Amino acid sequence: MKNRVITISREFGSGGRTIGKLVAKELGIPCYDNELLIKIAEESGFQENYIKEAGEYASGGFLSNIFSRREASPNNADYLWHIQYRIISELAEKGSCVMVGRCADYILKDKADCLKVFIHADVAFRAERIVKVYGEREESPEQRIRDKDKRRAAYHRFYTDMKWGHAQNYDLTLNSGTLGIDRCVDIIKGLY
Amino acid sequence: MKNRVITISREFGSGGRTIGKLVAKELGIPCYDNELLIKIAEESGFQENYIKEAGEYASGGFLSNIFSRREASPNNADYLWHIQYRIISELAEKGSCVMVGRCADYILKDKADCLKVFIHADVAFRAERIVKVYGEREESPEQRIRDKDKRRAAYHRFYTDMKWGHAQNYDLTLNSGTLGIDRCVDIIKGLY
Numbered sequence: 001m002k003n004r005v006i007t008i009s010r011e012f013g014s015g016g017r018t019i020g021k022l023v024a025k026e027l028g029i030p031c032y033d034n035e036l037l038i039k040i041a042e043e044s045g046f047q048e049n050y051i052k053e054a055g056e057y058a059s060g061g062f063l064s065n066i067f068s069r070r071e072a073s074p075n076n077a078d079y080l081w082h083i084q085y086r087i088i089s090e091l092a093e094k095g096s097c098v099m100v101g102r103c104a105d106y107i108l109k110d111k112a113d114c115l116k117v118f119i120h121a122d123v124a125f126r127a128e129r130i131v132k133v134y135g136e137r138e139e140s141p142e143q144r145i146r147d148k149d150k151r152r153a154a155y156h157r158f159y160t161d162m163k164w165g166h167a168q169n170y171d172l173t174l175n176s177g178t179l180g181i182d183r184c185v186d187i188i189k190g191l192y
Numbered sequence: 193m194k195n196r197v198i199t200i201s202r203e204f205g206s207g208g209r210t211i212g213k214l215v216a217k218e219l220g221i222p223c224y225d226n227e228l229l230i231k232i233a234e235e236s237g238f239q240e241n242y243i244k245e246a247g248e249y250a251s252g253g254f255l256s257n258i259f260s261r262r263e264a265s266p267n268n269a270d271y272l273w274h275i276q277y278r279i280i281s282e283l284a285e286k287g288s289c290v291m292v293g294r295c296a297d298y299i300l301k302d303k304a305d306c307l308k309v310f311i312h313a314d315v316a317f318r319a320e321r322i323v324k325v326y327g328e329r330e331e332s333p334e335q336r337i338r339d340k341d342k343r344r345a346a347y348h349r350f351y352t353d354m355k356w357g358h359a360q361n362y363d364l365t366l367n368s369g370t371l372g373i374d375r376c377v378d379i380i381k382g383l384y
Binding site for chain 2: 170172
């Protein structure tokens with residue numbers, strides 16, 4: 001099996017993004033994460049900060065839109081989804097790369113030789129990590145994790161109909177808390 | 193992290209048992225699979241064939257017992273569960289080993305240095321494999337897979353309250369269909 005694209009889905013704070021960057025660096029291929037945001041911003045006209053949230057997380061408005069779906073016309077989230085879908089497909093055509101988040105696993109499922117990875121860890125590990133990486137906030141780290149995970153899963157489920165975090169959707173899933181970031185990098189690299 | 197015990201949960205036909213045996217052989221440690229059956233049979237007085245089913249799969253009787261749980265006294269499945277629980281705990285105390293199935297992941301979660309693995313594959317891969325390994329049956333291989341998976345998940349859920357196949361319950365999950373049996377063996381061995 002020749003895997004041209006590695007997609008990394010991840011729980012908030014699990015280090016999935018860091019793992020993606022390290023894998024890409026060691027393999028000498030690009031890692032698309034913020035680069036995706038910038039491209040989507042350029043094409044859509046939305047600000048990067050808006051896309052960061054709206055292109056991966058279900059918001060209150062997003063959820064109320066689901067419930068009134070029958071009458072709703074396409075909204076910002078749908079518009080972003082289509083741009084995101086096209087940009088991810090085009091980048092995968094261009095060459096080998098790592099893609100972090102943004103439902104790339106689903107978008108590329110029939111289009112590329114894809115190694116689909118999911119990174120997770122328990123809440124304690126992630127809580128400690130997000131305070132280190134992103135600093136303190138008014139909300140507790142545990143609350144931030146619950147909120148982000150829930151909204152990410154809802155977004156993923158709505159656009160892909162895949163259950164987020166179910167082993168069956170991935171080639172491999174790794175617990176970065178028990179295995180450690182470096183070991184996760186080695187395993188993924190070894191499968192490329 | 194020093195992992196003394198490797199537990200392997202698996203979808204029916206995914207090759208989890210084969211992977212467990214190969215890992216154990218290459219590491220020079222015992223793999224408990226049929227050996228568990230024999231021990232449970234000796235202690236419980238039940239026949240091995242009965243335990244093979246009742247100690248891992250929800251049967252019709254098992255399910256009806258769940259629904260009438262309030263009035264039910266402990267039944268055969270509960271009795272077997274307690275023997276299984278004790279035998280698995282004792283074997284893990286004795287030394288490093290691989291344990292296949294039988295909720296060992298849950299039983300050992302606080303008792304041993306444990307690497308918890310889940311092996312799965314898509315239905316087409318498993319259907320082909322079970323016909324090769326176990327031969328043809330009157331039921332279609334797809335039907336056999338659906339039935340076994342459903343009953344295994346129900347049993348696991350009832351005794352452990354863990355959702356079977358959720359990435360979050362394991363250190364790693366591997367798709368033996370896309371990665372191949374040998375690569376799964378190598379990854380697990382490398383983490384020992």
